[in-house]
Amino acid sequence: xxxxxxxxxxxxxxxxxxxxxxxxxxxxxxxxxxxxxxxxxxxxxxxxxxxxxxxxxxxxxxxxxxxxxxxxxxxxxxxxxxxxxxxxxxxxxxxxxxxxxxxxxxxxxxxxxxxxxxxxxxxxxxxxxxxxxxxxxxxxxxxxxxxxxxxxxxxxxxxxxxxxxxxxxxxxxxxxxxxxxxxxxxxxxxxxxxxxxxxxxxxxxxxxxxxxxxxxxxxxxxxxxxxxxxxxxxxxxxxxxxxxxxxxxxxxxxxxxxxxxxxxxxxxxxxxxxxxxxxxxxxxxxxxxxxxxxxxxxxxxxxxxxxxxxxxxxxxxxxxxxxxxxxxxxxxxxxxxxxxxxxxxxxxxxxxxxxxxxxxxxxxxxxxxxxxxxxxxxxxxxxxxxxxxxx
Numbered sequence: 001x002x003x004x005x006x007x008x009x010x011x012x013x014x015x016x017x018x019x020x021x022x023x024x025x026x027x028x029x030x031x032x033x034x035x036x037x038x039x040x041x042x043x044x045x046x047x048x049x050x051x052x053x054x055x056x057x058x059x060x061x062x063x064x065x066x067x068x069x070x071x072x073x074x075x076x077x078x079x080x081x082x083x084x085x086x087x088x089x090x091x092x093x094x095x096x097x098x099x100x101x102x103x104x105x106x107x108x109x110x111x112x113x114x115x116x117x118x119x120x121x122x123x124x125x126x127x128x129x130x131x132x133x134x135x136x137x138x139x140x141x142x143x144x145x146x147x148x149x150x151x152x153x154x155x156x157x158x159x160x161x162x163x164x165x166x167x168x169x170x171x172x173x174x175x176x177x178x179x180x181x182x183x184x185x186x187x188x189x190x191x192x193x194x195x196x197x198x199x200x201x202x203x204x205x206x207x208x209x210x211x212x213x214x215x216x217x218x219x220x221x222x223x224x225x226x227x228x229x230x231x232x233x234x235x236x237x238x239x240x241x242x243x244x245x246x247x248x249x250x251x252x253x254x255x256x257x258x259x260x261x262x263x264x265x266x267x268x269x270x271x272x273x274x275x276x277x278x279x280x281x282x283x284x285x286x287x288x289x290x291x292x293x294x295x296x297x298x299x300x301x302x303x304x305x306x307x308x309x310x311x312x313x314x315x316x317x318x319x320x321x322x323x324x325x326x327x328x329x330x331x332x333x334x335x336x337x338x339x340x341x342x343x344x345x346x347x348x349x350x351x352x353x354x355x356x357x358x359x360x361x362x363x364x365x366x367x368x369x370x371x372x373x374x375x376x377x378x379x380x381x382x383x384x385x386x387x388x389x390x391x
Contacts, residue, residue, distance in 0.1 A: 007063060031195070068199060071183040072165045078178050082200055088156035089131035091336040094328055095157045098337060098370045099196050099205065105151050115327045118373045128211035132156075132171060135174050151177060155199075157184040157192065158336065159252075173177060174264055186255045186339050212369050213340055220343050223354050224260055232262040233350045236287060236314075237323075239276060239295035239329065246284075247276040253332040256339050257293075260347040264289045272334045281308060289314050291350070295333070296325035300386060321349065322386035327371070341366045345387065 069075045078316055086106040087093040093108045096266040104123075108131040110116065111123050154177055156168065172179040180199060184192035190210040197206015236259050237247040247254045249263040252272045257263050264287040271277045292314040300322040309315045323342070324330050330342035344362040348355050360380060367373045375383070 009201050043145065048277050068180060070181045071195065072160060072168065072181045074165060074168065074181070076172070076180055078180075078199075082149070084152045085200070086129060086151035086154050088154050091184070091334045092155055092157040094334075094336045094338060095182075095192065095196070096155060098209065100200050100202060103200065118327050118367075120370050125293070137345060153178045153180055153199075153318050155179075155196075156181045158186060159183065181341045184336060186259075186335070186343070187217065188214075189217070189337055189340065194318065209370070213337070216340050218346060220260065223347060223351070227351060227354065228278045229262070233291050234264050234287075234289050235261045235291040235293065235350070236263070236265050236284065236289040237276075237295070238284075239298045240278075243294060243299040244279055244281060244284075249274070253335055255335060256342040256346060258332050259343070261291075261350060275340065285312055288312060290317075290319060292320040293331070293346075294322050295329060295331075296322060298322075321388070324383050324387050326383055337370070340370070349388065359384060365375070 021389075023240075049323060064080050065077050067075055068078050072384065083103055084105045085096060085100060085103045087096050087108045089105070089108045096104055101119055101123075104126070104128045106127045107123065108129060116124055121373050153321050154171070156164075156179065157224060160181070160183055168179045182199070183190050184196050190213045192205045193209040193213060195206075197203040197210070230259075235257065237254065238281055239247070240244045241302070246265040246267075247257060247263075248265045248267045248270045249258055251270045253274060253276060254263055254265075265277070265279070267277050267279070269277070290313050294303070299306070300320070303309050304318070314320050324345070328338040330338055330345055332339070332342075341363070344366065345359055348359045348362070352358075363380060363384065364375055367375050
């Protein structure tokens, strides 16, 4: 953590430096009281901790650097002013696009047309460096290091995994660029934004997003506490070209579904991958979910007319939907701050009477708060056309 925060440290150091230079210019006598005939007002002696902090602040102000302890316990030296950042991978990219898009100088993955419309066409020309430490390590280390707008820091977010500390230390050594890890998880995205605010000198934006994320999570928790387990909707979240991949209960990808529904997809060997577990249609029929959510790109458009799916309660009753995928999938893939929208959409779909607001209301607020983007009525209708029922 920063001790004290970036802005306070900078102010303290500058004030100290100014006072010192004034004393030197006027002589020691000039630092006495303005009457000139009495001792200066006594001040409380600084504690050892305060003295050390002041000394460190002065040193850092002079050197133009600060230290930051990340969520892996790594202490990293950083520039005092950070204006150029880069994500370590896909999840970090989503987080940074909500927090500090104007500070980004590169991407882990290029943006599609829907994403460019929300985040800005300028990102179409940004260098794409690839990702590191994820399922696919394709980071172009040479390109990052020699880029014309080389980042001052690379930011990694997500869950702390075994060996991550050593991996990030090695990456930092390879690149000669500071690498910081910020833990970001569904139960406390608020903390992640507070930390990013400290890191980037954007405390106000960090606090805004932290409050929003915390409020969303807490409201969902409170609502679900009033819906007994045996009254929760039995559902399945299916994906893949033929709808025969499923996000299993207890998997990392199923966090939102498990929190608000009775996930019928119970398997012995749970996959944590974005494509879930391969299953059979016979198994789906045995589970016989009352509601199904299909991921974009699956068989939502055709499943209602497919005789093979007849007899499955959710399909026969028309109680199936498609999770929105703009700017990212609302439930997972990858699971990061996009889950905050899923955490509002899915329970309102399942239990509309439990909420005072609508899916449309929370969608507008989410896009405005997280992306600074105001959806038009037409955009909102298109976004939710398969996510709130069929006409």
